[in-house]
Amino acid sequence: xxxxxxxxxxAIVMSLKGRLxxxxxxxxxxxxxxxxxKGENNFLLNFTELEYxxxxxxxxxxxxxxxxxxxxxxxxLTGLHGPVEEVFKISGFISIFRVFASAxxxxxxx
Amino acid sequence: MAVLTSLKxxxxxxxxxxxxxxxxxCAKAQGFDQERISKIELAAEEALVNxxxxxxxxxxxxxEMICQVDRGRFIIEIIDSGIxxxxxxxxxxxxxxxxxxxxxxxxxxxxxxxxxxxxxxRRENDRNILTLIIQKR
Numbered sequence: 490x491x492x493x494x495x496x497x498x499x500a501i502v503m504s505l506k507g508r509l510x511x512x513x514x515x516x517x518x519x520x521x522x523x524x525x526x527k528g529e530n531n532f533l534l535n536f537t538e539l540e541y542x543x544x545x546x547x548x549x550x551x552x553x554x555x556x557x558x559x560x561x562x563x564x565x566l567t568g569l570h571g572p573v574e575e576v577f578k579i580s581g582f583i584s585i586f587r588v589f590a591s592a593x594x595x596x597x598x599x
Numbered sequence: 600m601a602v603l604t605s606l607k608x609x610x611x612x613x614x615x616x617x618x619x620x621x622x623x624x625c626a627k628a629q630g631f632d633q634e635r636i637s638k639i640e641l642a643a644e645e646a647l648v649n650x651x652x653x654x655x656x657x658x659x660x661x662x663e664m665i666c667q668v669d670r671g672r673f674i675i676e677i678i679d680s681g682i683x684x685x686x687x688x689x690x691x692x693x694x695x696x697x698x699x700x701x702x703x704x705x706x707x708x709x710x711x712x713x714x715x716x717x718x719x720x721r722r723e724n725d726r727n728i729l730t731l732i733i734q735k736r
Binding site: 510511512540541543544545547548551552554555558571572576579580581584585 | 612615616619634637638640641644645648651694695696697698699701703704706707709710713
């Protein structure tokens with residue numbers, strides 16, 4: 490998996506490419522924790538190029554989200570499609586995070 | 600019943616990629632489309648990660664994965680000799696709970712059941728034998 494992160498306005502836009510499986514999820518969570526320790530609070534996760542996610546990936550997102558609650562931070566999502574969207578639907582995660590149709594639309598509101 | 604592949608490795612996270620590639624290659628050769636291959640990969644990953652994390656709390660051990668076809672069904676058998684654990688007996692998580700009420704865990708087994716047409720478990724000769732079944736259609 491490849492992670493590309495860039496600060497845009499009030500948020501860190503993190504684009505994931507490839508597979509967010511049990512092996513990649515620890516790297517992903519470390520990356521989020523690094524940004525949080527630098528004082529970042531809002532994350533837009535862009536899944537446009539993500540092909541696959543397992544429960545380990547969801548666990549990382551949930552753990553980070555709980556951590557962000559202390560500082561009123563939030564995780565937003567965009568680019569959900571195919572098997573990744575299916576996993577978000579089945580787990581009910583689709584209704585506990587704000588999902589945007591595009592990164593542009595999300596950044597207007599964050 | 601025809602065995603397509605059989606792979607036995609130590610139950611370690613570093614072997615997950617190899618196991619998933621194997622099951623994925625098998626499913627592809629059997630004519631599954633990409634959408635259903637993803638489902639098969641997800642079910643297999645959740646089953647394998649569970650074994651890697653919990654089957655051997657005190658000593659290292661192996662995991663064996665056998666891919667088979669039988670009368671239009673694609674069958675993945677996953678075998679470990681760790682502590683007994685019947686995944687089919689675990690309750691489903693509450694998928695309507697909010698962020699704060701959510702506990703990590705439980706989702707993996709739920710995904711496995713959702714992705715497959717059938718999940719069977721049996722304990723035999725001190726081994727856990729998990730069988731994941733999906734119709735070829």
